[in-house]
Amino acid sequence: MDYNFKKLENKWQKYWKDKNLLNKKFGYKKKKYYILNMFPYPSGDGLHVGHSIGYIASDIYARYKKSKGYNVINPIGFDSFGLPTEQYSIQTGISPNITTRINLKRYKLQLLKLGIFFNWERKLTTSDSSYFKWTQWMFIKMFNSWYDNTLKKARSIKILISEFNRNGNFNINACSTSKINFNAYTWKKFNSFEKENILQNYRLAFLSKRSVNWCPELGTVLANDEIKNNLSKRGGYPVYKIQMLQWSLRISAYSERLLNGLKKVNFTERLKKSQIYWIGKKYGINILFTLKNNNNIKVKIFTNKPYSLFGVTFILIPLESYFLKKKNIKNFVDKQYINKVKKYLLDFTLKKKSVRISGIFTGNYVIHPFTKNEIPLYISSFIKDDYNLNSIMCIPAHERNSYKFAKKFGIKIFEVFYKNKICINSSILNGLNRKNAFNYINKIILNNNLGKISFNFKLKDAIFARQRYWGEPIPIFFKKKIPKTIKKLPLLLPNIETYLPNGNSPLTRAKFWAWDKNLNKIVYTDLINNKTLFSLETNTMPSWAGSSWYYIRYMDPKNPDFFVKKKKEKYWKNVDLYVGGIEHATGHLIYARFWHKFLKDYGFVSSEEPFKKIMNQGMILGNSAIIYCNKKEYISSSLLDLKEKKRLQEINIDIKFLKKNNEVDIKKINNLCYEFNNSKFILDNGRFICDRKTEKMSKSKYNVVNPDLIYDQYGADALRLYEMSLGPLEKYKIWDIKMINGILNFLKRFWNFFHLKGTFSVDENSPSIAELKLLDKTIKKIRSNIKDFSFNTPISEFMIILNKLIKIKCYKRLILEPITILLSFYAPHLSEEIWYKLGKTKSIFFAKFPFFYINSLLEDEFNYPVTVNGKLRFQIKFKKCENLKNLEKILLNNKKIIYYLNNNKPKKIFILRNKIINIVI
Numbered sequence: 020m021d022y023n024f025k026k027l028e029n030k031w032q033k034y035w036k037d038k039n040l041l042n043k044k045f046g047y048k049k050k051k052y053y054i055l056n057m058f059p060y061p062s063g064d065g066l067h068v069g070h071s072i073g074y075i076a077s078d079i080y081a082r083y084k085k086s087k088g089y090n091v092i093n094p095i096g097f098d099s100f101g102l103p104t105e106q107y108s109i110q111t112g113i114s115p116n117i118t119t120r121i122n123l124k125r126y127k128l129q130l131l132k133l134g135i136f137f138n139w140e141r142k143l144t145t146s147d148s149s150y151f152k153w154t155q156w157m158f159i160k161m162f163n164s165w166y167d168n169t170l171k172k173a174r175s176i177k178i179l180i181s182e183f184n185r186n187g188n189f190n191i192n193a194c195s196t197s198k199i200n201f202n203a204y205t206w207k208k209f210n211s212f213e214k215e216n217i218l219q220n221y222r223l224a225f226l227s228k229r230s231v232n233w234c235p236e237l238g239t240v241l242a243n244d245e246i247k248n249n250l251s252k253r254g255g256y257p258v259y260k261i262q263m264l265q266w267s268l269r270i271s272a273y274s275e276r277l278l279n280g281l282k283k284v285n286f287t288e289r290l291k292k293s294q295i296y297w298i299g300k301k302y303g304i305n306i307l308f309t310l311k312n313n314n315n316i317k318v319k320i321f322t323n324k325p326y327s328l329f330g331v332t333f334i335l336i337p338l339e340s341y342f343l344k345k346k347n348i349k350n351f352v353d354k355q356y357i358n359k360v361k362k363y364l365l366d367f368t369l370k371k372k373s374v375r376i377s378g379i380f381t382g383n384y385v386i387h388p389f390t391k392n393e394i395p396l397y398i399s400s401f402i403k404d405d406y407n408l409n410s411i412m413c414i415p416a417h418e419r420n421s422y423k424f425a426k427k428f429g430i431k432i433f434e435v436f437y438k439n440k441i442c443i444n445s446s447i448l449n450g451l452n453r454k455n456a457f458n459y460i461n462k463i464i465l466n467n468n469l470g471k472i473s474f475n476f477k478l479k480d481a482i483f484a485r486q487r488y489w490g491e492p493i494p495i496f497f498k499k500k501i502p503k504t505i506k507k508l509p510l511l512l513p514n515i516e517t518y519l520p521n522g523n524s525p526l527t528r529a530k531f532w533a534w535d536k537n538l539n540k541i542v543y544t545d546l547i548n549n550k551t552l553f554s555l556e557t558n559t560m561p562s563w564a565g566s567s568w569y570y571i572r573y574m575d576p577k578n579p580d581f582f583v584k585k586k587k588e589k590y591w592k593n594v595d596l597y598v599g600g601i602e603h604a605t606g607h608l609i610y611a612r613f614w615h616k617f618l619k620d621y622g623f624v625s626s627e628e629p630f631k632k633i634m635n636q637g638m639i640l641g642n643s644a645i646i647y648c649n650k651k652e653y654i655s656s657s658l659l660d661l662k663e664k665k666r667l668q669e670i671n672i673d674i675k676f677l678k679k680n681n682e683v684d685i686k687k688i689n690n691l692c693y694e695f696n697n698s699k700f701i702l703d704n705g706r707f708i709c710d711r712k713t714e715k716m717s718k719s720k721y722n723v724v725n726p727d728l729i730y731d732q733y734g735a736d737a738l739r740l741y742e743m744s745l746g747p748l749e750k751y752k753i754w755d756i757k758m759i760n761g762i763l764n765f766l767k768r769f770w771n772f773f774h775l776k777g778t779f780s781v782d783e784n785s786p787s788i789a790e791l792k793l794l795d796k797t798i799k800k801i802r803s804n805i806k807d808f809s810f811n812t813p814i815s816e817f818m819i820i821l822n823k824l825i826k827i828k829c830y831k832r833l834i835l836e837p838i839t840i841l842l843s844f845y846a847p848h849l850s851e852e853i854w855y856k857l858g859k860t861k862s863i864f865f866a867k868f869p870f871f872y873i874n875s876l877l878e879d880e881f882n883y884p885v886t887v888n889g890k891l892r893f894q895i896k897f898k899k900c901e902n903l904k905n906l907e908k909i910l911l912n913n914k915k916i917i918y919y920l921n922n923n924k925p926k927k928i929f930i931l932r933n934k935i936i937n938i939v940i
Contacts, residue, residue: 020776024734028848032131033170040136045090047625053591054081055573055630057599058098058145059120063107066129068754069639069716072742076636076810077598078135083805084845086868092591094573095130099121099146099553101562101769102245108518114517115489128724134735134847136194136864138676143578145565147493150572153508153582154565155494158483161224161494162618166194166272173620179221180189194272196220196227200489202765215501222270223617226502229265229482234258238263238520239486242561242606249314252719256740257669266484266493266558270613274280274476276627277612285632287749293604299477306412306470308334308385311393320398321475325464326456329436330414332425333395334385335378342392376427388469389446393705395430402409409475417842481610483561488518488525489561496534496556498571507539510555526557528911537546563607567614570594570629582621594630601635606851608633627788634808637750641716641723644672644709646683653695655703656710664710672709673721683707690889700744716754724754736846737763743845745811766849769842772825773835778799778858781828793823794834797802817842831855881933885910887919890938895936903930910936 045051054077059070063266081093097289104122109116114193123144130137141148164173167194181190183925197220201209208215218250219225231240236256245251246258249621279297281291287826291831303323311314316332376401385394415425416434427431436453447463464470494505513531526532534553535542546552568582574582574591608630615629647654647667654667676688685707688695699705716723741759745752773779786794797820803814820838824830836857842852843863854863880896893915897906907928920940931938 020774020779022767024766024848025731026134026734027852028134028730028735031848031851032134033863035136035864036131038862039140039883040862047090047586047590047890048837049090050088052081052084052091052589052596053594053849054084054091054093054596055570055594055598056093056095057597057603058096058569058824060101060103060128060562061099061119061126062103062718063118063122063721064718065125066726067716067718068738068742069728071133071724071726071738072639072745072748072752073600073636074130074133074137075133075739075742075807076084076634076748077596078133078137079810080176080808081136082847082864083868085864086840086844086866087609088867092138092141093136094141094576095139095567096141096143096565096573097126097145098562098569099123099144100151100487100560100565102239102487105236105487105518107535108489109538111179112517114514116146117678119144132730133726133734133739136847138573141573142573143569145562145569145574146489148509148511149579150569151565153569153572154560154583155505155510155617157568157614158224158560158564159494160164160621162222162266162502162504164223164620165221166223166269166619168192168194168272171276172214173223174615175217176222180218181858192896193221206318212499212501224266224483225269226264226266228262228677229259229267231263231482232258232263233261233263240482240484242482242563255668261562265464265478265482266485266556268613270481270609271383271476271478273616274300274478274779275611276616280612280616280628284628284630286321287633287635290601290604290608290633290635293601294609295610297478298604301477302472304470305473306388308388308394309410311384311386318410321409321473322412324457325460325567326445326448326451326453326462327414327417327435328387328389328412329413329448330416331387331394332415332431332433333397333602334412335397335399335411335424336381337399341448356781376423378426386478388464397424397810399424407765409424411556412441417828420463421523469685476772478609479614481652482879483564484558485561486520486524487559488512488515490562491564492559495556496536497556499534499549502556503536503553505539506536509875511541512542524557524559526555526559529557530555563610567610567617570597570611571615571618571624585625588623589625589864593628595632597633598636599633600638602626634748636748637746637752639716639745640713640751641720642674642685642754643679643712643714643720643722644674644677645671645712646707646709647671651697652699653703653707656709657703657706657850660700671719673720677709681709681711683709708931713753717929724756729756729759733763734766734848734903736766736849739847740766740814740845744814748808748810762814765821766846768825769817769821770849770853771828772821773853773856776831780830781832781835781857783832786831786834788830790827790829790834793820794837794869798837798869798871799840802871805844813841814845818913840866840869862889880936883934883936886935886937889937899933903932910938 056073056077059066066835072743077093081091085091099119099122104118107113107118108115127139131591145151145154145896161173163176165176165179166172179191179193182188182784183203183206185203187200187206188197189200189202197217199217205212219227220849232243234241234251237251240263241258243252249258250256251258277302281294284295298536299321303321303578304325306325306328307322308320309318310318318336366739368829377396379400381396383396386392387394395882413421413424414435415421415430415432417436424430448460449460461472465472481869492510494508494510495502496505497503511530513526514874515525515529517528518525529544531541531543532555533544533547534555535538535544536553537551541555544554546556557684571583571588575587578584611629615624616627618624619627646654647659647664648670649667656664659667672683672688676684676691678684685700714720714722726738733741737759741762744758744762755834772783797816799814801813804810817838839850839853839857840863843854843866847863851863854866881899882896884894886891895910895913895915897909907930910928916938919938923940925938925940927939929939
């Protein structure tokens with residue numbers, strides 16, 4: 020009987036679906052284990068083999084933990100809002116809602132074909148209103164919260180307003196950008212608009228002008244992780260820095276807690292270092308530079324290298340600096356300078372496609388606190404200050420960008436360091452090493468009130484708005500420009516005619532997008548009267564909004580009354596194992612941890628950290644196709660040398676457009692890709708050749724391998740085993756389909772082992788001690804490997820034991836049943852069929868992990884190292900229970916011992932049982 024994987028896999032996938040094996044109620048007295056895969060995005064291209072490696076690994080571990088008696092959930096859902104779907108809708112005119120539903124069905128079908136036991140009854144999608152209703156609710160909760168630095172937690176904004184009414188803000192220790200102090204009398208005199216402007220400096224969800232990454236081609240703001248080399252990852256379009264009124268979340272309030280929480284979780288050192296760097300805590304000192312001709316105005320500079328003060332020759336003030344927003348700004352910085360430099364920088368950026376050395380002198384100076392030299396003040400965004408938006412003291416002798424700026428503007432350059440010594444131009448610090456100079460200069464600064472010890476965080480408040488249609492609507496309407504929260508949720512997206520942004524969100528053109536405050540419902544936009552009918556927020560939430568808390572909803576996905584019941588949250592509590600790519604080590608994980616801590620502040624969750632352990636699967640590397648572009652002209656790679664290729668823009672094209680020998684099918688690419696329409700292709704003798712490059716398998720690189728092709732040719736079990744065999748889960752792996760044939764041959768041999776002469780049969784006789792020992796060794800090894808997440812190692816163990824069983828012709832049921840259970844973690848379809856043929860009526864999914872006898876693994880003999888006069892000569896085996904006198908007699912008659920004794924009697928024989936034998940001559 021042949022191994023017909025197609026028939027077999029279809030049969031059991033249908034059985035599992037019909038029986039709905041995982042859809043059952045849990046007994047909450049049992050131990051639990053919560054496994055989670057990072058939220059997949061259901062694009063039109065579907066799943067690829069790079070995605071599936073993490074899903075297969077988590078499925079193996081879920082099956083293992085279930086076999087050990089745990090209540091296990093391994094849920095699945097879809098991060099279904101976002102830019103790719105909206106871009107597809109712009110191109111086709113098809114509603115993103117329809118596209119998403121089609122993509123979800125395709126993804127689910129692909130995952131079911133893999134034989135992965137996801138908890139489909141817990142499935143959720145971020146674009147489902149029953150889900151994003153709670154995302155909107157949480158946003159409103161953040162809007163109505165502030166962060167109390169004393170209690171180190173978020174609190175209701177009502178508490179803050181009450182304190183303002185009693186005492187003003189003098190006694191408030193809050194995470195805030197407010198720069199003014201006021202008493203209760205002053206607060207009460209403010210009108211509603213003025214009060215809200217002050218509250219915006221305290222709210223955790225707030226509106227402010229921010230410097231954002233603007234992509235005109237996509238018509239939206241992009242997050243840092245959506246950009247590479249000043250180009251959007253999606254489409255490769257130029258991205259510019261501009262000022263824009265944006266919603267933000269005050270994630271910076273949680274910087275210290277995010278840092279401390281890393282001590283309590285089981286993350287890899289690489290992942291922890293990424294997070295630590297992203298949060299970026301730096302200890303240093305705030306030094307005060309007094310403005311020339313105005314002792315009352317000081318510029319505050321943060322530095323963690325105060326000994327470098329003597330190298331400062333200019334100071335940069337960023338455009339977004341609070342220093343430029345002071346009421347008496349005209350006294351020291353002419354506003355014309357600010358307006359001029361803003362226009363200059365923006366024009367420069369748009370024309371040159373990237374920010375070069377740019378800035379403008381303000382006409383003002385500050386006085387150096389030690390040398391008393393006049394230090395010029397410049398406005399510029401050329402040199403970035405990652406630690407909030409502070410002014411920067413520049414030391415051109417020792418900083419590359421400062422040096423470039425100084426050379427362009429003719430600013431002096433003073434060297435401060437020589438090797439590790441503080442040297443020339445450093446006055447009182449000359450000759451000191453950096454450590455001593457640091458301590459000495461600190462004392463002087465502090466004793467003379469020239470500054471204060473401080474620390475800064477690199478982590479900035481997260482921009483929480485996108486100029487897109489396909490995202491969660493922000494539940495805010497505006498009453499006389501004051502943001503107000505929607506009381507009736509969910510707030511649903513309206514239908515619109517076109518999804519193309521035009522510098523603003525597509526929702527600005529919506530005809531049905533205004534809020535009736537009295538009736539709590541959406542009405543036509545042209546009815547707005549600013550009395551009872553108001554304009555709604557037209558930006559939508561970023562794609563990370565829904566993915567920041569989805570793991571909580573999995574705990575209680577059908578609850579219509581709240582996002583999770585306390586009982587269920589306390590039981591499942593944390594994700595025990597989180598599997599996903601290292602590319603999410605910063606953005607997603609920082610946001611999710613922040614979101615979780617906010618919910619913890621209000622008691623909605625019971626833990627400080629959401630994830631106990633994170634495993635990052637290594638990327639699968641694919642073979643990309645690269646073509647070269649000069650404007651709208653594409654040139655065959657065979658016509659270009661290496662220097663020319665470096666000068667031109669590299670573009671990835673889909674590998675499905677390739678013929679043999681790296682030739683591109685020009686007709687096919689023109690018909691299927693609108694961006695290549697009307698482009699000129701320069702051919703080499705009638706052929707257009709591309710380059711190939713090994714890099715991350717990714718939809719954005721167009722180098723993905725569709726698992727559907729593998730299912731059809733080799734079967735899902737072969738794919739599962741092959742992907743795990745590529746190497747340790749966390750390492751990078753090169754995809755080479757040729758190697759899968761060896762895996763398929765193993766599965767055929769395993770199948771044939773049970774079907775001698777085409778008939779299924781097993782031996783019902785009891786196994787021998789040697790056979791049981793072989794089984795116990797295999798069980799122990801595979802258990803240890805899976806427990807340690809070494810998912811690749813058991814595959815060779817399966818092959819080894821199969822070869823041994825064939826060699827000794829062991830077909831005994833008591834040996835083969837446990838082996839089949841172990842294999843079911845990796846090859847569930849084949850194992851389920853054999854399990855059924857073994858006469859089992861219940862799915863192998865519910866089988867307990869095989870037991871092994873530890874005593875059978877203990878060897879009867881010990882291989883003693885034998886030393887003569889302290890030198891190791893050879894090894895000899897004795898039974899562990901051998902009598903020491905008998906052991907000595909046997910030794911003296913051993914040929915090797917007789918050789919080394921050379922007719923002499925030993926002075927002493929030292930025998931350390933089961934350790935070593937030492938003979939002294």
